[in-house]
Amino acid sequence: MIIGVPKEIKPNENRVALTPAGALELTKRGHKVYVQTRAGVGSGFTDEDYEAHGAEILPNIEEVYDVAEMIIKVKEPIEPEYELIKENQLLFTYFHFASYEPLTRAMIERKAVCLAYETVELPDRSLPLLVPMSEVAGRMAIQEGAKYLEKPMGGRGILLGGVPGVPPAKVLILGGGVVGTQAAKMAAGLGAHVTILDVNLARLRYLADIMPANVTTVYSNEYNIRRLIPNHDLIIGAVLIPGAKAPKLITRDMLKEMRPGTVLVDVAVDQGGCIETCKPTTHANPTFVIDDIVHYCVANMPGAVPYTSTIALTNATQPYAVKLAELGWEEACRRDPALRKGLNVVQGKVVHQGVAEAFGLDYVPVENVLN
Numbered sequence: 133m134i135i136g137v138p139k140e141i142k143p144n145e146n147r148v149a150l151t152p153a154g155a156l157e158l159t160k161r162g163h164k165v166y167v168q169t170r171a172g173v174g175s176g177f178t179d180e181d182y183e184a185h186g187a188e189i190l191p192n193i194e195e196v197y198d199v200a201e202m203i204i205k206v207k208e209p210i211e212p213e214y215e216l217i218k219e220n221q222l223l224f225t226y227f228h229f230a231s232y233e234p235l236t237r238a239m240i241e242r243k244a245v246c247l248a249y250e251t252v253e254l255p256d257r258s259l260p261l262l263v264p265m266s267e268v269a270g271r272m273a274i275q276e277g278a279k280y281l282e283k284p285m286g287g288r289g290i291l292l293g294g295v296p297g298v299p300p301a302k303v304l305i306l307g308g309g310v311v312g313t314q315a316a317k318m319a320a321g322l323g324a325h326v327t328i329l330d331v332n333l334a335r336l337r338y339l340a341d342i343m344p345a346n347v348t349t350v351y352s353n354e355y356n357i358r359r360l361i362p363n364h365d366l367i368i369g370a371v372l373i374p375g376a377k378a379p380k381l382i383t384r385d386m387l388k389e390m391r392p393g394t395v396l397v398d399v400a401v402d403q404g405g406c407i408e409t410c411k412p413t414t415h416a417n418p419t420f421v422i423d424d425i426v427h428y429c430v431a432n433m434p435g436a437v438p439y440t441s442t443i444a445l446t447n448a449t450q451p452y453a454v455k456l457a458e459l460g461w462e463e464a465c466r467r468d469p470a471l472r473k474g475l476n477v478v479q480g481k482v483v484h485q486g487v488a489e490a491f492g493l494d495y496v497p498v499e500n501v502l503n
Contacts, residue, residue, distance in 0.1 A: 133457040134164045136200025138193045139171035142207045144415040146174030146438035147445065149204040149225065152181040154446040154453070159186025163457045168196045175442040197221075202461075204453060206445065207432060208235055219243040220479065222461045224453065226250055226265075229476050230377050230490040231404040236477065240493075243480045245461055249449065250402075251375045251484060252474035259374060260470070261452070263310050264444035266399075268434040270314025270370065273397045274303070276428055277366040278322070280395045280419060286426045288393030290365050293323030300324045304360055306352065306381050306406060307370035308335045311399050315368050320347050327360060357381060362389050369398035369406040375476070376486035377404040384408050384422075392424035401429045466502055475501070 135158060137150045148171050150158075155165045165187040169179055179189045190196050197203065197216035205225035209217065211234075217223065219242065227248040229236045239246050249261035259266075274292070281287035281301060294300030303319040305312045308330035319326045320343065328343075329352035330336050336349040343349075350356050361367065361382070367390075371378050378400040387409065398410040405411075409422050412431040419428050434441035452471055455464045465472040476484040481496040488495035 133460070134166070134199055134201045135453070135457060136196040136203045137165065137167040137171055137187075138196045138203065138205065138213075139168040140174075140206055141193070141212065142210055142432065145207055145432055145435045147206045147432075147435050147442045148172040148175050148177065148438075149206050149445070149449070150453075151175075151443055151446045152177055152185040152187070154450050155182055155187040156185040157450055157454060158457055161454065161458065164188070166190050166196055166199055168193055172442075175438040177442075202453075202456060204449070206435075206442075208232075209238075211238075214238045214242065217242045217244050220245060222247065222456065224249070224449070224456065226402070227476055228402045229484070229487040230375060231402060233491050236482070236487060236491060236493070239477045240480050240482065244477070245475070245479065246477040247456075247461065247465075247471070247474040248375070248476045248484075249474070251476060251486075252452065252470050253374060254470050261445075261448050261474075262372075262374075264448045265434045265441065266310040266372075267314050268437060268441050268444060269399050270311035271318045272433045272436065273311070273315045273368045273370070273399050274318035274322070274366075276418070276430075276433070277303070277368065277395050277397045280426050280428055281366060281393075283393075286393065286419065286421060287395050288365055288391065292319065292366070301365040302363060303327070303366045303368065304364040305329065305368045305370055306357070307372070307400075308332065308339050308349070309370065309372060311370035311372070312368070313339065315370060315399075316343060316347055319366075320344050324366075327364070329356060329360075352381070358386065358389065361386060361394075362391065364394070365391075366395045366397070369396065369400050369410070371400050371406040372403060374486070375484050377490055378406040380406060380408045382407040382409075387423040387425045390425055393426065395426045395428065397428045399433065401431050405429065462502060465498075472498055472502070
């Protein structure tokens with residue numbers, strides 16, 4: 133198969149979809165890998181690194197899309213890329229379709245095969261291609277939240293871990309999945325008082341067993357959220373419904389119940405956000421303030437640490453990329469139920485129910501396109 137790796141053009145996105153080591157795993161199996169020049173520079177990988185591991189370098193994004201049967205990316209295509217995508221071309225990347233209708237309609241129109249990292253799902257309901265970036269984002273949520281709690285950044289002027297004689301900050305985490313767990317580990321390790329909310333009692337029991345004494349678990353409902361937000365300094369939105377929009381757990385009216393300078397970090401922004409006042413921001417301009425509450429809603433948080441993120445992502449996507457290259461997307465998805473769940477839009481048809489429901493589009497069961 134011919135695989136193309138374009139340079140990411142979303143603002144402030146320094147990750148690349150494939151490391152030189154990942155390129156080697158494909159080229160040694162006889163596949164052709166074309167990488168756009170300087171695609172890996174932001175992550176610390178040179179064109180020479182790729183060439184040394186069997187890849188070929190192309191001078192521009194147009195040539196990469198033109199030659200490739202499978203495009204491997206990090207972020208969803210943005211508008212300048214739409215017209216480069218060919219009918220039946222396989223795109224393997226994060227899409228988060230349910231958060232952005234124009235992208236969904238563009239991919240339907242291009243009749244591409246869109247296989248989304250974030251909806252590849254194992255039998256135990258885990259999301260193997262979302263986990264590495266969720267781990268990064270969860271840890272970064274605390275790192276960034278701690279920074280924006282500083283007074284010059286608009287926060288309350290609180291040191292996350294406190295000092296002897298001064299209590300630490302209180303951190304509230306909405307969601308006990310991968311993001312929430314990693315955020316709790318980081319916050320607890322820095323000495324904060326942490327409360328995790330989730331609707332899954334089994335998950336809360338598990339977290340109560342593994343977390344240190346400065347982490348408390350609470351069942352998530354509107355009553356408990358409203359009860360807790362007035363006395364917490366940093367609130368992390370870490371809720372995910374695979375392939376669908378995130379529920380709005382913090383509404384606009386709740387901001388008035390918080391103390392001025394409280395910091396909100398909405399990691400769910402890729403899926404529409406779980407905070408009603410959330411809107412996507414960038415690393416260049418990461419925050420905004422509403423009702424004296426600082427909002428940090430960067431849509432590609434792991435892009436700030438591209439070296440770590442790129443290696444972690446390739447570690448996870450590599451086996452699936454190899455399978456797709458060896459078997460083709462149809463046979464690979466027939467054989468692998470986890471990969472099959474990654475299909476979202478196929479040749480003009482929406483085959484993921486959550487995406488169809490988000491925009492009132494016709495839903496076609498994925499089995500219908502895998503004849």
